[in-house]
Amino acid sequence: MNQIKNVEVPFAEWLQKTIPDSYRQYLGRSVSQTRERLQEINNFFPERNIFEIENSDPRAVIDFIKHKTHRKERANNPDFVTYDTFHSNGIPKAVIGKNHYFRFLEQYFASKVNYWVFQGNPKIYDISNALKNGHLKSWKVAAHKDTVKPGDKIILWQTGEKAGCYALAEVSSEVGKLAEEPLELQYYLSPSTDDGENNTERVKIEITKNLVNPVLWSDIKDRPEFTSFKAGNQGTNFSATEEEYKALRAIIENPRFTWIPTYKGIVEYLKGKENDQLGLINLLKESGCDLFNDRDENDKLIPLEVIDPFTFFCYINKYFTQRLEILQNLAR
16 A cells, blocks of 8 residues: 655755755745745646655656656646746756755655654643544654654653553654644643744644553553653653554554553463463464474474473563564463
């Protein structure tokens, strides 16, 4: 299934930060003015939206623009030629060319994805209802301002008695001073320090997983993936790891095993299984495990037939490859 990413907004933001002053008469001095110009340019290419990128691969769009703006092909689009000549004699063509749009696309899609915890206090902001009503559109950035960028992944975390992950999201804009939307402001439970004015650096966010049942800290704190998890500290933005993000996503997408909240739950399950070696072996085999991933003193893989409850626990704890399948079978 193709995934479509519209980059019009981040490109407009990028242009505002990088263009020379000579371009501003055409592109304007705000993101909204630049977006209007980009939309004008896009309308000259009805065959496709040049700001929609499929599967994070900009090559098709770059090839399309190169073809359409080539000297031989430009005669087939006289309206764009007239528009391009009228506006500073070539700036529109330059904007979507190699020094601007192509360079932006290469940077945007080549960048390594960063992972973040964006944290909020429920005594200050009603995160749950803002998410429930689809009104959470942005987040304050108080740290890592030079690193947070579009495409980064977010663990949206609420502190307090029910601390946990309430959503997964993606950064959809550059860091900049922007006002919160009126729909967002209604969820403040205590006065906002910025009251929605354009004096706070924020990013726009797109919610990708909105959790009816949040993943609580009490359910994951003993899992090895979260040994160094930074949520809960004082602050708004913390770095996270890909492993932490993917572990949360796996729990969200595969809730069948979440009745085992921690490894303590697995230990409880294994009590009384000392004499059920065959049952444990069959459970592992049903999960696709044929051999225990350790070797004996002769460097031979240890067969499952020697497994016992303690070894079974070690298997789950040490070998991540099939842990999910094992836990799903446990949950059944």
